[in-house]
Amino acid sequence: MSFQQGLSGLNAATKSLEAIGNNVANSGTVGFKQSQVQFSDIYASTLTGSGAAQIGIGTQVARVAQLFSQGNVTLSNNPLDMAINGNGFFRMDTNGAPSYTRNGQFTLSKEGFIENASGGRLTGFLLDANGIPSIGPSPLIINKADLAPQATTTYDLSVKLDSGEADKTAADFNHSDSTTYTHSTSVPVYDSQGNSHILSTYYVKTAANQWSVFASADNVPIGYDPAAVPPANAPVALGTMTFGSGGALTTNPSTLVVPIAVTTGAAPLSITLDHKGSQQFAGSFGVSKQLPNGYAAGMLASFSVSNDGMILGRYTNGQSNILGQVALTNFENPNGLQNVGNNQWVETAESGRPRTATPQSTGLGSVQSSRVEESNVDLTAELVNMITAQRVYQANAQTIKTQDQILQTLVNLR
Incomplete structure (x- = not known):
């Protein structure tokens, strides 16, 4: 029948x-x-x-x-949303049990963990103090602590000095009298506690192709010579810059040490001022490079995720810092995964062992921030x-x- x-x-x-x-x-x-x-x-x-x-x-x-x-990837207004473009799954941790998902709709918990709607925590590689990623994936946590300040130790400064300026006498230098120096420029520097100080450098043309360099911090001249009479306590030049006939700096080394005594309780500053690349030509004064290191303390303002899964934090002091890296996982046989609902799968004997690595590594796709992958x-x-x-x-x-x-x-x- x-x-x-x-x-x-x-x-x-x-x-x-x-x-x-x-x-x-x-x-x-x-x-x-x-x-x-x-x-x-x-x-x-x-x-x-x-x-x-x-x-x-x-x-x-x-x-x-x-x-x-692959499902269509569309824009999202949530910076924590992520889409995988290519192979792989986000690895989630729910009370120690791993699961895998393609749904990248995440939020930030009060503890700083990146979580999905069912409470699973996104895993990845945490970085130590030296920026070395951890060996195994663990729940990612966004460290909301302030970024500690860093004292200024180096200052790269390239200037273009006017060779047509009249000569002046270095002994007459007075930082409060602009007629006693030829050019000047200023920049903020930071002590060990993150306090800002204004470092000014002054250039006095003393002879053809020769310039004396003076400095002041917070409008206080640097390098007093108590034995100078008269005038008493006249500032001493940090050093001399010499240029060749072609206008290139010939002083070697090109660095000058700028000592700054601070009264805020922070450690005194000793800044290496490097004038490498400075030039002397006929024309107006200009600054082509002005790059001191160091910064004040900063609060975490925002963060974003790059295509390779790096989570980059941006701080109110203008600095950035790597907070971690998202991990992706793939299987030899994704069809062998068991669907457990909530857009999640778990490993089975038929799926094969998970292979977890960073995005864009062999066999894994890239991560796109502020995007989601739609249903296929x-x-x-x-x-x-x-x-x-x-x-x-x-x-x-x-x-x-x-x-x-x-x-x-x-x-x-x-």
Whole structure:
């Protein structure tokens, strides 16, 4: 009797409709991967003889496969949202149990962990004080502590001095009288406690191709000479800059040491002032490079995620700092993963062992910040598949109806 074939066909069409309905229901779910029911035919076993005349006894569900094709990546207003462009999964930690997801909709917990809607914590590689990433992935935490200040120790300064200026006498230098020096420039520097001080440098042309360099900190001249009489306590030049006939700096070394005594309780400053690249030409004074290191303390203002998963924090003092790196995981057989709901999968024996590494490494995609990966469900195709499954269901129901009519005819035979 063909009731078995028709009944198995009804069950198969029902399973297909269930999968299609689930796909349609999740067409708006971020990171969702559509399912596809795959069938196989059924034949009765034969102990002897050829199977050339065998007729199958129906169909059965072979497996429900998930299609891990790339979904569309769209913009998001949440800077913590992330999308994977390519292979891999975000590795989540829920009370110590790992799970994997393509849904990158994350928020920041009050403790600073990056979490998804179900409370799982995004894992990655934390950096030590030397910037070395950890060996194994662990829950990422955004350190909201202030960035400690760094005292200024070096100052790279390139200036263009005017060779046509008149000569002056270095002994007459007075930082409060602009007629006693030729040019000047200023820049903020920082002590060990992050206090700002204004370091000014002054240039006095004393002879052809020669310039004396003076300095002041917070409008206090640097380098007093108590033995100078008169005038008493006249500032002493930090050094002399000499230029060649072509206008290039010939003083070697090009560095001068600027000692600064501070009264804030911080350690005194000793700044290496490097004039490398300075030039002397006819023309107006200019500064081509002015780069002191050091900075004040800063609060975390924002952070972003780069394509390689690096989480970069930006601070109110203009500095930036790497806070960690997102980890991605892939499997030899992603179809072997077990779906546990909430857009998450867990490892099984058939998926193979997880391979966790940084984004953009071998076999893994990149991470895109402020973006989400949409469901890969093609709604138009699913609606067409739904019509097809419906017709399959009706056709199998018709075979049962026809077989019933045939059986009724046999019963009515006299």
